Amino acid sequence: MARISEETINEIKLRNDIEDVVNAYLPLKRAGSNYVGLCPFHSEKTPSFTVFPANGSFYCFGCGAGGDVISFIRRAENLDYPGAVEFLARRAGITLVLDDRDAAQQKKRRRTLEMNREAAAFFHACLNDPALGAAGMAYLRDKRKLSMALIRHFGLGFAPDAFGRLTDFLRKKGYQDYEMADAFLCGVSRQTGRNFDYFRNRVIFPIIDVTGDVVAFGGRVMDDSVPKYLNTSDTPAFKKSRTLFALNFAKKCCAEQMILCEGYMDVIALHGAGFENAVATLGTAITPEHARLMKRYTKSVIISYDADEAGQRAADKAFRQLGAVGLEARVLRMNGAKDPDEYIRSFGADAFRRLLEGAFRLEGILRNNDITTTDGKVKALEALENVIAAAPSAARREIYIGIVSETLAIGADMIRRDVEKKIRSSDRAQKRAESERIILASQGVGDRVNVDFIKNPQAAACEEKILGILLLHPEYLTKALRENAAPPPEIFFTAFGRKIYEQMLSYQGENFDISRLGESLTVEEVDRLTELRMRREALTDNTEALLSSLLETLRGATRKKELSTEELIRQKREAAQKKKNQSSP
């Protein structure tokens, strides 16, 4: 069987919402932003089978089955990987094309993407060239007040006011005229039949997809001429209705919440002010495909459209679209500014942050509890502290603490102490679970997935922590590869760890996704990876610093493994024995 393209797999996953698929096998009940039900893979009376729509995965806390929608079908229908993919394709009405045409299309797509990358570099160089890009720079830096760092971060560019500069540039790079036209970079003159640059005298916003490819461009005029925006039409590499501007950055920090804006400039201003979870559609109204795409990355969306009537009408429409796919959505109402960009410039990033906070969870909790009564206040505080403890960064926790302290009139120090206690106890529970596993393994309780675990439980546990962090943050590996600092696979001593790590390397980290490995992994192995990722997800400390210290530990442990394995097992056995003696009277 021919290899199924990544694009097709993504499409299939996008069109098969995991909760819908699972719901056909077992009735699911909503539990917060997740769903629970009785596990179909082991016998149970209370539901421990959980579906996480936010990242399209499931996990059973009873038997450890887990994975994405494809691995669910593999197990539920007892199919192999291609079979499960075909099953889901049929369910969503997608035709799988697996012949040579597919390969030719792939090739064309790759070539378009390479050409786009060249074009993006060209536009960016023009912007930085005073002879060509002064007008663009005056607009972006001086008029819109974007920092040079922000301009570089988004790779913004400028298309010179000329007809053939890009065309000439791409010809020199070996691209054919028809390829440029197909990619929507050039038009073909009806009179002369010659190519001409499609984007002229415009600032350029490259559109980068979640895998890091430049898929399209948006070009904006610098005055009031029309059309204000010119966008790439659909090409072999790009579908407008399912691409979001800045999702490549936002995907890393939007698990809780995403901000949906109307335009590129809003998104850039928000990222510049520290709101890196902001995205925008590409000059179109939001489509159901956009909504489904967002649902893969986040639980809730704040719609932050222009304050004028047209903007608010569009916001209400977006609200309905997002609700239809089960996303929690709010419309942000701004006073005193026409859009988020202007709001931040007039009132500052903190004020905007408070606006967002107010729009969401904290406010929800406060509304659902009567904080004029002692009882209600205690309940609200408890719930709020849980939210704060789960916040992804210390800075964000501090902001939340400030808001709660002010609203409930309770000292910030007291709340801070409570929150720290909650974080510590959740970290402790995780560590306990890990060390119990080491003890079990050392007593020979089998690990069928990671069969080498027992040979050096401590090093193996360290390996699994490393894999867990990399599954959660594949970009760490991408960065290490770029800096030539990625550790060699040999430092993994279990065959399981080495195999997974090698796969991650072959996907260069960033593009890695458990489901991509479906073809080479058993469902049990997918279970284990899901578990490893979940275990890390529950912890607050998944930094690059921790990763490198774990790698250091692993290097040390692997070096002396021959000496210490026996000794380790003996020690663990003794510890377990001692524990047993202590607990018996």
Ligand SMILES: [Zn+2]
């Ligand atoms: Zn189960």
